[in-house]
Amino acid sequence: MLRTDRTLTTRNTSNVVNFRRKDGASDALRRIALEHEPALRRFVGARLSAHADRADQEDVVQETFLRVARQEGVEEKLSRSLDSVRSYLFSIATNVIRDNYRKAVTRQKHDDLTRHVPTALGVENSAEEIVSTQEQLGFVKAAIMKLRPDCRDAFVLNRFEGLSYREVADTMNVSVSMVEKHIMRALSDIRRRVDQGLVDR
Amino acid sequence: MTERADDSVADSSNQAERRAQWFVMRLYSGDMTASDESELYRWLAEDPGHRRAYEHLVQLRDVSGDLAGDKDIAALTRNALGARTRTTFDRRWVVGLAAAVFLVAITGFLAKVLVTSDGAQIFETALGDRQTFALRDGSSVTLNSGSRILVDFDSLGRRILLDFGEIFLEVAKDPERTLTIRAGDHVVAALGTKFSVHLAGDRLEIAVAAGRVAVTDDNIRYPRQTEFLARFEAGSLILNAGSVATFEQHRQTVKEDSIEEVERLQSWRSGRVRFEDQRLMEVISEVNRYSPVKVLIEDSTIADLRISAVLNLDQVEMAGQVELLLSSLEDIHPIKVVRHPDRFVLIADRS
Structure with missing residues (x-):
């Protein structure tokens, strides 16, 4: 009831x-x-x-x-x-x-x-992959530091400052679609560098 | 990215990568649409590689969040924020608002339909207004005066949130997707039916004209799909046609076989509100749901007078209709109406 x-x-x-x-x-x-x-x-x-x-x-x-x-x-x-x-x-x-x-x-x-x-x-x-999270974090940080400046700005503003793409666009004085491209590029570069780092270690 | 266009394996894997980047980018955009969502599910199901690519990116983005306290990252963020100025803040606010919600239609003068950026719809009627809307699934919803609902239909379910006011629903059958209405602390599931739901403050009233509905205040697990419905029904109150249920401050009352009362409660749909032997204070609180001019009772001795009356809703001049009703009360009952520009005050007529 x-x-x-x-x-x-x-x-x-x-x-x-x-x-x-x-x-x-x-x-x-x-x-x-x-x-x-x-x-x-x-x-x-x-x-x-x-x-x-x-x-x-x-x-x-x-x-x-x-x-x-x-x-x-x-x-x-x-x-x-x-x-x-x-x-x-x-x-x-x-x-x-x-x-x-x-x-x-x-x-x-x-x-x-x-x-x-x-x-x-x-x-x-x-479980092995999970244990490596700390190590992975190091590679992620290095990858973010090495991003192209505009991609890096877009990524950190969105990820760490919590800004929406619109807000990132206004902060950087570019269009929203440009921010979207920057974010995609950042994701791509981070992935590539982290994978490379894990292979090279 | 790669110059080796002849390498078709690398090419398709790059394509999957780019698609995954796009989906993850969209995921965090805040305006992913229902079609983006179903496209994502379709794409993920296409190839295990798609899923790996997508989930890898999501995971990397997640992990990066653990760098929030890192001083190098903090410095980068501060640096990136440096460009921000006060003027962009104001502009951002306005543009953000405009981007997220836009006005699609104004029906008549008073009802509004808003479509949120994610495809849900908000329907709203002003005081004295009444509107019927056809919903995408073939159902129709009529909003009484001063009501607001959010309609969120997708492949998983049909959800309506009654924010305030009263609605009458004719629900189209869809065995795959249960239609649920959340109102205050309760969830009402339509089991193929016509019924009205009225939320006024903490008071919820449900009147069933045809079919059945299930009501629960365990609003955590409301049914989205048929498989959940049996579980939902088991813990719910079932109301059959002709039932009127009222929930108020932990109390519930259910009147069964009261089709006449159901019809009276839903009479607003045909443009009239009928009162039959009801207390004056009840009548006035109902009148105030439609009246642009507030009506107040300033004499407790008349509050319990029994009243029968009709309020016409389909007139352009609602205030005039309210005045007409009040005049008829003055004629029959020991009531005097004191007319102020912004309110009508009822007092006992001691003459």
Whole structure:
């Protein structure tokens, strides 16, 4: 039957519409939920890709909004332009996905059942590959440092400053499509250099 | 990239790389469309190499996030930000807003339809307005005065978020995609049906004209696909045709076999709101949903008077219709209407 208790467990509060009940940030949260939930769901779906259970997708969406609600100064963050709010939501969702993945890896190591763990991406990575993440990070950093200056600016502004492509474009005084090209080029160069680094070691 | 165009293996792998770069770039753009999404899924399914290329890039981009505290990276970021000026901030705000949401149509004078950059639609009616919209799946939705919904349909499900106000739905059958409405703390799943959902503050009212609906306040796992529906129904309240359910502050009431009440509650669809032996305060709060001029009761002694009346909605001059209704109340009941330019005040008529 219909449950009427309102125990505030994580699960029960994690739906976006429940932000109605909270004071303060509720209006801003309700608005962003209305405006961004479909995009966020799409983003999470594409990140988890076709293998993941739809319930996982829903969990990540819920957890993202929950984390946003807990953030300090959330009102200020959410009063920015629509695309930067979205960019911010995506970065939080990415963290949620990665945290879930790390938890799965830890569990897997703990269980030590197999050398293979299902990743958040839906593929399998060998434990060896996971261990090399720290090493990989070194190569990624080196690769970013070596990027062509315009590609590097676009990439770091988007990745580390959380700017949307539109904001990056305005900051760099170029068009959005140029920023998109820079981002693609940056991804390509980082991949090439990291692969090279891993081969050369 | 490669000059060796004759090397077809390297060429197709480069093509896959470029496609993967494009998808990852789109993924983080914030305006990936439903068609981008299905194209991505299709492309990923085409070849295991596509999936590897895509996931490798996503993973690299993820890993790079761990450099956020790195001082060299921080210096690069500061440097890149250096070009930013105050004027670009203002421009960015305006352009960003314009890019994300654009006005597609203005129907009549009052209703608005917005399409968000990800393809979801927002329908909104102003006070006193009423509009019916055909949805992509063949369903239709009618918004009562002062209502707003977000419609998000994709291959996985049909989701409507009732932000505020009242809607009447005629739902087209689609066994693959359940239609759900989220309203406040509840989720309503249509099981092929005609019904209305009215959200006013914390109070939710559902009236079922045909078919059945399932309601739950466990809004975490609402059904998106048929396979979830059985699970959803098991934990839900099922309402059959002729039922009126009200949820308010942890209380729920369900009236079954009340088709007349369902019709009365949905009478706004045909341009009239009928009141039958209802308390004056209920009538007035309903009138205020449509009236551009607020009506207030400033005398508790009249609040519980039983009233039967009709409010016409299809008139151009809504304020005039409200005044007409109030005048008829004055004639029949011991009520006096004090008319101010911005509000009508009801007091007891002691003469």
